[in-house]
Amino acid sequence: MTDKRDDVVLRVMPRIADINANGHIFGGWVLSQMDIAGGIVAHRIAQGAVATVAIESMKFITPILLGDVVSVYAHEERRGRTSLAIRIDVVATRGAEQEQVDLTSGLFTFVALDENHRPRPLPAI
Numbered sequence: 001m002t003d004k005r006d007d008v009v010l011r012v013m014p015r016i017a018d019i020n021a022n023g024h025i026f027g028g029w030v031l032s033q034m035d036i037a038g039g040i041v042a043h044r045i046a047q048g049a050v051a052t053v054a055i056e057s058m059k060f061i062t063p064i065l066l067g068d069v070v071s072v073y074a075h076e077e078r079r080g081r082t083s084l085a086i087r088i089d090v091v092a093t094r095g096a097e098q099e100q101v102d103l104t105s106g107l108f109t110f111v112a113l114d115e116n117h118r119p120r121p122l123p124a125i
């Protein structure tokens with residue numbers, strides 16, 4: 001999943017309140033962390049406000065457990081005129097042996113916004 005192009009954008013530990021009835025962490029909690037991390041990277045590239053316009057693909061690979069340290073990696077995968085697709089991978093560091101477990105991967109699209117909340121062209125590379 002992750003490679004050296006990726007930045008670790010967030011590291012966070014879920015709390016007891018984030019557990020669902022199966023004893024795993026809510027999918028919505030993970031999605032929220034991914035959206036925050038992708039938004040940070042998109043904001044940096046767009047040099048200003050962005051909005052999430054789409055989640056093009058999303059895969060939950062392994063459940064997240066209480067005690068996991070969750071790392072969210074993100075990198076630019078595709079760039080359009082006003083939009084950016086950011087690949088986001090989520091990995092847990094688990095247990096005393098610090099096992100690395102792939103959790104989730106998704107492709108989130110962000111649009112750069114102007115002061116009227118309408119799409120604006122991305123800055124030149």
Ligand SMILES: CC(C)(COP(=O)(O)OP(=O)(O)OC[C@H]1O[C@@H](n2cnc3c(N)ncnc32)[C@H](O)[C@@H]1OP(=O)(O)O)[C@@H](O)C(=O)NCCC(=O)NCCS
Pocket residue numbers: 050051052053054079080081082083084109111117118119
């Ligand atoms: C983001 C928003 C301003 C885009 O407005 P719009 O009228 O759809 O704009 P456009 O049709 O010109 O599309 C803008 C860009 O988004 C891309 N886009 C739009 N819908 C998309 C989708 N479903 N999947 C992927 N890309 C999409 C377009 O391809 C275009 O990219 P490009 O300029 O790089 O070619 C508007 O949809 C919006 O405000 N959505 C709500 C955003 C929001 O509240 N998000 C959650 C909180 S951050």
